[in-house]
Amino acid sequence: MTLKSQRRLAAEILKVGENRVWIDPEHNDDVEVAITRDEIRKLIHEGLIKALQKKGVSRARTRVSHEKKKKGLRRGPGSRTGSVRARVSKKEAWMKRIRALRRRLRERKAERAITESSYRRLYTLAGSGMFSSIAEMERYAKAHGLWRKR
Numbered sequence: 001m002t003l004k005s006q007r008r009l010a011a012e013i014l015k016v017g018e019n020r021v022w023i024d025p026e027h028n029d030d031v032e033v034a035i036t037r038d039e040i041r042k043l044i045h046e047g048l049i050k051a052l053q054k055k056g057v058s059r060a061r062t063r064v065s066h067e068k069k070k071k072g073l074r075r076g077p078g079s080r081t082g083s084v085r086a087r088v089s090k091k092e093a094w095m096k097r098i099r100a101l102r103r104r105l106r107e108r109k110a111e112r113a114i115t116e117s118s119y120r121r122l123y124t125l126a127g128s129g130m131f132s133s134i135a136e137m138e139r140y141a142k143a144h145g146l147w148r149k150r
Helices: 004-014 025-033 037-046 060-070 090-110 116-127 134-143
Strands: 021-023 049-051
Touching: 004 021, 004 037, 004 049, 021 025, 025 037, 037 049, 090 116, 090 134, 116 134
Parallel strands: none
Antiparallel strands: 021 049
């Protein structure tokens, strides 16, 4: 009871691989009798022969890990590849830092915590790369008496 030729013909008609041809095991004898393409087409029409669905790769695990990464998980030292410079370019790091410094300077000037002259002095120092963080800039301002006296 070999259905090799029937499977081959069905695969050609259905335009799928032979492994994706499903033959109803209840009607093996009916399929065995079919030897022409027309007979195979008739069996396909009757539903005794079908093309199985392609096997795909499940995205479920990927979706779960993506959601976790959105929450900031799975980003520890063991998951990192490349140096810090490769992950965040020199320019991007600079832009992030200088924008934060300038934003804080604007806030301090708006709330009148620093004078216009001390604002300008700190602004130029920040632009020259003197401060690596907001905290460092504020320590410098305090040490040099740049805060406005209340």
